């Protein structure tokens with residue numbers, strides 16, 4: 001039995017080999033993963049990462065994989081898959097407590113029905129609550145950070161609550177430290193008429209359907225909007241005539257130019273990356289603007305666990321996303 005199997009067995013958590021990022025991310029690309037560990041509860045998740053840290057084993061948390069582009073190599077670290085850690089939604093007046101693995105679109109429906117407003121603009125964002133917190137997901141005038149009362153995180157094997165106001169909630173980026181595992185959150189919403197909330201949610205949904213590809217394999221907007229630019233990145237790429245541009249299995253969506261979609265059973269991350277770099281190069285040359293990735297780029301590691309160089313590279317990738 002390996003050390004990872006031993007830890008998982010002792011804590012009663014499923015650990016699997018032979019999974020690929022292509023199965024676990026919405027772009028449906030990416031290589032093999034050494035181990036996928038799937039906790040069911042916040043307590044289990046906190047205990048596991050503590051054990052992995054103590055054993056010096058590298059790990060990364062994954063929600064629904066709707067904002068991650070993992071490369072095609074073999075990823076020699078543990079992926080902590082949180083999509084089973086759903087728990088139950090607890091509503092107490094205007095406070096809503098939810099686990100990180102809960103679906104964000106599902107949560108938006110639940111709270112709208114309960115007559116609670118504040119996240120209806122987020123209804124169409126695929127993914128988990130944990131992923132939304134990590135990225136400070138936002139759309140149509142709402143951002144999750146602005147309604148977050150507190151966040152539960154894993155510290156020394158325990159579930160610890162930290163106040164939402166101690167976190168910096170920036171544009172698709174937060175001040176959570178690398179290696180922080182988010183277990184759940186309490187949101188503070190506002191009472192409103194359920195019919196009115198639903199109407200606003202439906203409105204956001206129809207805008208989304210009218211402007212974004214649906215049913216396609218994407219990770220949402222690939223690049224952030226440049227802070228100083230008067231036009232959005234999608235419009236900029238569209239005006240350069242790049243809609244429909246292809247690199248192997250990756251295409252610039254003909255519907256929304258800031259979406260890269262993948263096609264085919266054997267789609268490759270390297271195609272999506274090459275296309276993304278081609279876009280960045282043209283925007284740099286023609287507009288003098290350095291586009292920053294909104295999707296997270298996850299690189300495979302050559303060693304048996306995340307080594308220092310790789311971690312530094314990952315950190316560099318992360319900080320490269322800051323605005």
Ligand SMILES: Cc1cc2nc3c(=O)[nH]c(=O)nc-3n(C[C@H](O)[C@H](O)[C@H](O)COP(=O)(O)OP(=O)(O)OC[C@H]3O[C@@H](n4cnc5c(N)ncnc54)[C@H](O)[C@@H]3O)c2cc1C
Nearest residue numbers: 063064065066067127128130131132134137138139182220
């Ligand atoms: C069609 C489409 C439309 C989209 N539209 C929007 C939009 O309008 N607005 C928007 O903001 N985003 C949008 N996105 C991007 C994506 O849906 C969001 O970023 C979402 O919040 C990611 O959630 P996830 O569970 O899939 O996270 P993942 O993709 O699994 O992970 C994203 C990052 O969060 C980290 N993470 C995930 N869970 C945890 C955790 N529990 N603890 C610590 N770190 C964690 C991961 O390590 C990774 O770094 C869109 C994506 C798609 C495919």
